[in-house]
Amino acid sequence: MDIIQNLDFGAALHDLTPMLWSGLWIALEATICGFIIAFVLGTVIAIGRISKSKILRGVLVVFLEIIRGTPLLVQLVYMYYVAPLLISLVVQIWTPGYQLSFSPFIAGALGLGINYGCYLSEVIRASILSVDRGQTEAALALGYTSRQSLWSIVIPQATRSAVPVFGNYLVMMIKDTSLLAFITVNELLLRAQTYASQTFLTIESYTILAIAYLIISLPLAQLMGLLERRLAKRG
Template sequence: MDILNHLDFATAFRELSPELGQGLLIALEATLGGFLLAVILSVLIAVGRLSNSKIIRGILVVILEIVRGTPLLVQLVYMFYVAPLLISLVVQFMIPGYQFQLNPLLAGILGLGINYGCYLSEVVRASILSIDKGQTEAALALGYTHRQALWSIVIPQATRQAIPVFGNYLIMMIKDTSLLAFITVNELLLRTQAYASQTFLTIESYTILAIAYLILSLPLSQVVRLLEKRLSTHV
């Protein structure tokens, strides 16, 4: 009871809310940028996995195994700290003294996009394979090339089928933006950590942060469920 008497949620909420608001904008920016990149990559990877080229398929399988076999946090740290050093070393052969730097937020967007793009590619690939081959054959009979049939007929339908799953991954990405704090992106978690260390309102600060993430994710979860129901009625 003594602990409860010393809690000051009102003060923490009043002082932390502006910081969380700014952190939320950064988290949403990272989510939107990362997810857009993930969707684009997922389609390209899925199409590549279905190509006739063994080399392309082999390269993509190796990339997928590396990404899926390492933690997202390690990938983000590698993207922010190691990748710029490697790029600098390569470019220095042509431009001595060159130093490449990567903006923390951009590194986070790239890391999230690549990671989620690899996972979403399996969703897109499965959706493509689920489309009736008769539609492709009909398109070819009408004069479409294989590429035109794929991008004009198959991909749009496959993407529509994958939308509910994409929604679930979007919610996961919003929560995973908290990992960007480890590469100095000043999002929700990093701002909360800074406030808690200054005020010692640790319980209040992290409780408010958890509630903020719930407020973000729960409405989106409901939207995804509605999409699933609506799309299932049109199958």
């Protein structure tokens, strides 16, 4: 009962709102950067997976298994603490004394991009394979090269059909930005943790944080659903 009586949501809401608002912009920036990286990487991997090179396909399969077989949080920590050291060791072969470091934000965006890029690659690959082979053959008959037909005919159609799935992954990525707190990115979760540790308003802080994520993700999920229905009607 004492805990309930001591709850002060008014003070927590008053103090946390501007803090979470600032953290929201950082989370959105990380999401946008991470999703761009994921889309580019996913497209490259998808094209590589359908190439004729067995070696390339084998290397990409191993890479995908490594990324999909390890937790995103571990990948973020690895990207922040370990990857710069490994890159520095390699570069020092040619440039002695070279030292590389990633800011928490850059490490977070790269980690999100690489992780989600591996999952998006399967979506893009399936979308590419779903495009009627006859369209590629028609493009070749009209004088297109294989590369031109892929980028001008196949990729645009595959991307359009994959948009609804992209939307789902975008919503997931926004929620996964909370993991960036573990590499000291000052986003929503880290700000709520800091406030809770300073004020001991633990219940209030994390409840408001959860509501903030709901306010962000639920409307976006509804928007993605609406987009999916409109694309289905056009199709």
